[in-house]
Amino acid sequence: SISVKDTSVQLIMWAFEIITNTGDVRKTYYDYSFIKYGDAVLCDNTGKPVRNAFMKRALSFTGSEGEGEENINKAILNIKKEISLYPDNTEARILYYALLLKTGKTKEQVAEIINRDVDRLREVLTNRRFLKFSLKAYRMAGLNKKIESIEKELIKSEPKGEIAAEKAFKEIMRLRDSVKRMSELESFIVDFPDSPIRTTALTAIASAAIENDDTVKMTEAGDKLLKEKPNYLVARSLAGLAGSLAEKRVNFSKALTYINKAVEILNKAKKEMPPGIDKEEWQERINVTEGRYKDILGWIFYLKGDNDSALNNLSEAVKLTRQPGVYFHYGEVLLNTGKKEDAVKWLARASVFGGEVSDSAYTELVRLWTFLGRSAEDLKLYVRKEADNLKTSYTKKVLSRRKNITAPDFKLITVDGEWEIALSDQKGSVVFLCFWAAWSRSSAIMLDELDKLSKKWGDSVLFLTITTDKDIEKAISFIQRKKMSLPVLINNETDKAYNVKGVPTLFVIDKKGVIRFVHRGFRPDLKDVLAIEVNDLIKHKQ
Incomplete structure (x- = not known):
């Protein structure tokens, strides 16, 4: 633990000199050799760790901060220390529940812990804090009746609050009539001017205006979007409006303003590659978007x-x-x-x-x-x-994106427990290995595409999938609902061996057990891309 008088100072060990009470410089640490920021615990003058100190340390073991190895057990140990010191730290409790779900505990088991905590905190927190914490926690556990009850209380106490806005927006987006949907969305913007989903609502208005061929509403929505905080969603919506106005050959000056703003946002985004994606793949996505904007x-x-x-x-x-x-x-x-x-x-x-x-x-x-x-x-x-x-x-x-990486071997059982499959036993076959999760919409789309391809290609390719869901019941429910015919294996840290940062991730492995191509996320031309890759591997007998 490190104790300093000014607890507001952000402690970065490799950027400062550690000086003794006498003023002598004992040692200067400009690298990670002494201690990592994530491992340090900041204390007050009494030696008590400050609020969020152990939470910060716990986060350093989750892999979410981009450094260090993921160690869920260490993360749980530290988050428990945080909760014991600061029982009212609701964000720490939410992180604790998320970590428990990652360890493989079922929602039912976590729900028991959540119900116990909610009862304990009812008298400790203010009503507003208690309700918001309860809602987050109940959503994690999927306790729908309790979620509805808490939402009603929050909406009653804050009719213009975040929860009221979320609920109203969801109901509006269910409307099939695009004219009525657009009208209701405009009222939503007036009723919830400071809502975090205001930008999303504006892009939905823009989409409805395009659907309705209403050029007046298009420009109204576009002008409002220009004032919003720039992001990918805003850029895409502005580009769509510009394209629609151009195709209708009206208001070229507005169309030019919108597309120039979209290009400006894209140019800034080029420098901010998201984690868990290959540089080549990121560049491809940028190129496709930039091509459309140009x-x-x-x-x-x-x-x-x-x-x-x-x-x-x-x-x-x-x-x-x-x-x-x-x-x-x-x-x-x-x-x-x-x-x-x-x-x-x-x-x-x-x-x-x-x-x-x-x-x-x-x-x-x-x-x-x-x-x-x-x-x-x-x-x-x-x-x-x-x-x-x-x-x-x-x-x-x-x-040109061909890779040459030996595929890590694994031996995993199928979700039904009937088979054990080892990758090393599949040499001689081209293998598609897809990591997915039940919560991921992109995973569902990719699996549908792979299922169609498996029927088309027959024995030419062996299709294997690995569910990354900690709760296997979730995976099984997904498999049954989708009527999946592809083999599904239970993950045993195989995702770490393959350096999977997100789902879906698809590996194309040749007949010698070498990874030749990797696809992170679904892409519309996936079928065409995979056909080219497979034909090449078969042709060259790899």
Whole structure:
């Protein structure tokens, strides 16, 4: 423990000199060799650890602060010390419950502890603090009746509070009628002007306005979003509004303002890569988004008559993302600026994806091709050649992310307890290994896609999945609800061996037991990407 007079000072051991009472410098610590901040406990003048000191220490063992190994037992030990010193520290108790769930305790077991704590704290906390703590705790345990009871009390005592806002917003978003939903959301903004979900509500208004083709409401929502704290949600919504206004060919000045703000937000986000994601994967996501934004920006410039700016942005957009709409816009601008041969190429590329946009691109291509006096047979050959060029380019890009990491071996039992599967026994087969969790929507989407692929590819690929849920009953309930046919194994710290930082995470392992590709999170083109990877592994007999 470290005792200092000014307990408001943030103790960072490697940034300060430790000086004895005589004023002599005993030793200077500029690295981690003496003690880590996460391991230090700050005390007051009496030697008692200050509030949150042990909670801070507990957090250092959860892996949530990005440093050190996860050690749930040490985390629990420290959080218990915090609670014993400060029984009214509700945040510490919430962390304690979360840690218990991570150890594999069921919700029922944790619910018993929560009920006991709630009874103890009823007389200790103010009514407002007690209700908010109880609500958080009951939500963790899934005690729905108690959750409803507490929510009613909180809404009664704070009709304009956070819980009232959450409940009102959820009810509004259930409305299927987009006109009525938009009207109710506008009233929500007035009723809850300071709500933490105000930004989310504004983006929902923007979406409803686009759905309703209401350009007046689009600009009203866009102008309000410009004043919100910038984040990915705001950028995406502003870009959507800009694109919709441009397609309707109205209010170009507003559309330009919105998309420029979206680009500004994106440029700042480039420097803030989230944890648990590969640098390459993060760059790919940025590229796709930036490509879409440059497409919208270029199209607006074209509609405003600024052809040079339009071509500059659209030529960048087609390099960043593989979308028929982007190719179609570029082809249209090239055509209308007299670059007919280049227009033919990009309209042909836009036409090969299938769907409404591709159909429109093909219609435009046929008109241009006929104008140039070329035959229908030559057109078919040309489109086929461009389709092959696109496929070759895309394949090369996918395979450039190839890895060469020996897959850690494991021997795990299935959730039904009937089988024990070892990865080392699967050599000779291409293996898809997916880590997932029942609470993750992206996991559910990826598992649905993998289930379809397993039926399509049959014995060409072995599909294995590992549930990271501590509560196996949750996983089983999910499996039954989804009617999963894929094998599901029970995790035994295998996620740590594979350095899994989030779910879903999919590893593509070759026939020699080497990890060749990794996918973190679901992506819309996953099916196409996996087809390329598997075909390559089979072709090269890896």
